[in-house]
Amino acid sequence: MVSFLAEAYIFVLAVLAGFQVISKVPSILHTPLMSATNAIHGIILVGALLVVFSAHNSGVFWTALGAVLFATMNLVGGFVVTDRILGLFRTDGGGRSE
């Protein structure tokens, strides 16, 4: 259990870290950045699983199961697409992104 205040701290620090890290991404990589962050919000799958596991009635169970499906597609699709995009970037020497 984390207190609400601690959560607020985490949120504020995450905002600062997020702005720091993301403002350093050059515009050439904005599309992969967007599809990668797209995959990151697939983290909602963790939330969906937590709700499914603690479901006490079938309404909650099926609602959360719907969330599990959505979130899994979001997450997996996001990573696959990002990897594909980044695989296209290459240098003059023929070197590809690792």
Add this chain to the structure above:
Amino acid sequence: MNGSALEQGFYMVAATLFVLGVRLMGSPARARMGNWFLAVGMVLALGITVVFVPHFDHMLVVLGVMGLGVVAGVWSGRRVRMTAMPQMVALFNGLGGGAAALVAAGSLPSVSHLTQWPALLTMVLGSLSFGGSAVAFMKLQEWISGRKYGGLWRGAGLAFLTLAVLWCLYAGVQARLDLMAGVTAMGGAALAGALLAWPIGGADMPVVISLLNALTGLSAAATGFVLQNPLLIIAGTLVGASGTILTQQMSRAMHRSLRSVIWGSHVGQTAMSTVPEAVHPITADDVAMMLRYARKVIIVPGYGLAVARAQLEVKQVSDLLEGFGVEVLFGIHPVAGRMPGHMNVLMAEANVSYDRLWEMERINPRFRETDVVLVIGANDVTNPAARTAAGSPLYGMPILNVDQAGTVIVLKRSMGRGFAGVDNPLYQDPKTRMLFGDAKNSLATLVRELEGIA
């Protein structure tokens, strides 16, 4: 809900991997590794969540549904074309937002008096993103057209959302937020999202997609407050920050305020002369000669190039010119394409190396020393009125200063205007030559002419 220190420890490792992964996205050479950091962090977080579940009867059902999601995700992710990337991102966005809203709805029976409020926030943000992304997807996929809806419809949608939220606030203060109130709020928000996204189209899409991305991220972060899970807060906030930054940058690059994008207050008609002054047409063989004997050439690709599917022809032209010893660079405007950075991906797909793809700030000083600029399917982002004509709707928009080069060759289908509906004085400039025709055909002819010279 998740008490064990070990579990929290693993979540911390996952959160660290997320931040580092996004940091690695800052350089083209390491970005792919960054994506793997993110994926490993995700697998870790999911594995821990599943391992630490105390006792659960329907694990097989859940794993089965996840398997289905994996198959669907891999299938669609592998199959999508790079030009269709914006609608893919919109689709995943909508799924993420919808999932967040469902998670919050599913947790309503167990929320406390305090955590019901972030739950309400999640349901509203997630559903807004779901409705908006669904419409954005359909528009990008060209299933629905960008018809203008009167303010009445959108006002009605927002009023409904406001009422639903007020009702939820009332219900929450009186007793506890129940599922019925939650579902109404979700429906109202989804409807409002769809109505808001409906009239927005065309060149405004990069802004809208970024904004929806931010909404989905924030809804995931709000879920973290509901479930008291720091990892969700951190990951969701990262996405929210990314979406917010991109929204700002895209609005700035289009020289439009976010408000004018969302409310669709259209760029006003210009008072400039609409009488077509003389332009100077040119033929492909003349262009070929000009390019062949240039020292430095810059190619400016716009979305018209992707529409004409002429990326490979552009690459051929650039290869042939390099064979003649001409230095070729690509100047990419931030809003070229249908999502942030889209044009870079399309050129990378055509095998143009990324150290030739120069962003606007970097390439603008180079135009003065460039002999020939080839503008392909780009209009507003090259319009010098943005620098000079104080009365123009484009005035102040950051543009590529192509007019400072020795000669400008514009490949264009017709004399039609760009998205802003403004005349482009570049076309009447004495040093501009117009090569009319479909971009793919014009470039194919150019390739043949260049090969003929060789």
